[in-house]
Amino acid sequence: MNTITATNFNFPNQKGFYKGKVREVYTINDDLLVMIATDRLSAFDVVMPKGIPYKGQILNQIATKFMSQTQDLVPNWLIATPDPNVAVGHLCEPFKVEMVIRGYMSGHAAREYKAGKRLLCGVALPDGLKENDKFPEPIITPATKAEMGDHDEDISREDILKRGIVSEEEYVVLEDYTRKLFQRGSEIAASRGLILVDTKYEFGKTKDGKIVLIDEIHTPDSSRYFYAAGYLDSQDKGEQQKQLSKEFVRQWLITNGFQGLEGQSVPEMSDAYIETVSDRYIELYENIMGEPFIKADVSQIQVRIKTNVERFLADRS
Known part of the structure; x- marks a missing residue:
């Protein structure tokens, strides 16, 4: 092709x-x-x-x-x-922070939780959660570019403000916009028989100072979706959820010995x-x-x- x-x-x-x-x-x-x-x-x-x-x-x-x-x-x-x-x-x-919002404990959050971490970007997570469980309320877990290289790194709201990456006044707007977009995306997904599990948004400022959404929104590269039908049954049985996201590629790479770590080679596709x-x-x-x-x-x-x-x-x- x-x-x-x-x-x-x-x-x-x-x-x-x-x-x-x-x-x-x-x-x-x-x-x-x-x-x-x-x-x-x-x-x-x-x-x-x-x-x-x-x-x-x-x-x-x-x-x-x-x-x-x-x-x-x-x-x-x-x-x-x-x-x-x-x-x-x-x-x-662009603001130098990605606003990641999670409604369910999946992907990166689940991997961190499995490794024993109970604090993600300053957000405390309770014990006893299973992979893909729904959070009581969506949590915001921002990310920023690492000092060295292109890797994203988790960062808390407190550190974003302490390091002056975003002002407090602007960050309040980013959080508000993030929650509104996730709510709308979740409603649209539900109307189509899907669950919007998590996603990330990027924002920028126009020349006249307006904060706007930029880049992408609710795509399979920036978001994770489950099918709503069968979600609860799969959770009860401890089975994997069928995903509509890029996570299936990540899992295939992990199975084939690649997680982007030093010394690892991308497997042949x-x-x-x-x-x-x-x-x-x-x-x-x-x-x-x-x-x-x-x-x-x-x-x-x-x-x-x-x-x-x-x-x-x-x-x-």
Whole structure:
């Protein structure tokens, strides 16, 4: 399959370029960002060697549709989506913290809990919880970039304020927005027979000082979903939940001896396995969006993206 794993565009009035783990971002005229969702797959802060067909389109379309479904609650950076893999929005100064919110003890939280930790990002966790149990109330467990390298590190509200990463006044807004978005996302997921287990949000500040939601929202890369049907039965029996998230890739990597640790090598992903990963991403899209996924033409994906973005910029100028 033809995938997009890297770009090298030179758009009119381009002023900057940034390459993230999955997205590539072009700055236009010091006021616009063109964000391209590639088909790269990242796990344990490591980018996998091969792309996943349609992953970028899926991430971009879920994120932009959820932006439109939550803009009544929280302002966001989005202006337009000129291509299935592209979002264009306002240039913002990102806050250097990810707002992670968890409704259930899963993933990273469950791994930390299993290792004996009962304090996560300053939040006390009671004894006796099982993996995937629901918390009485959702908890916010922020993350920030480590001093050295690209790894995310857990951080408490107190440390965020002590280190001056975010002011207290701004952090109150980030927490409020995070809880509102998670509540709306949980309601939409429930209407589709799903549980929004946990997710992360990123925020930035526009040139006029407004705090807005940026990047992605409620995608399989930033969120974890369970099927609601069978959840309680599986918990009672101590069985694993069927997930619609990137966690199944992490579990496959762990089984094959990789957790992003020093000296470990990424296991070979066969074409057949990559196809199953693509199928799982499509499954999540169709479940959470409640509509069929329509595959874009990827025969000349680089040309398609370049043409669509340049047309948008020309129309806007």
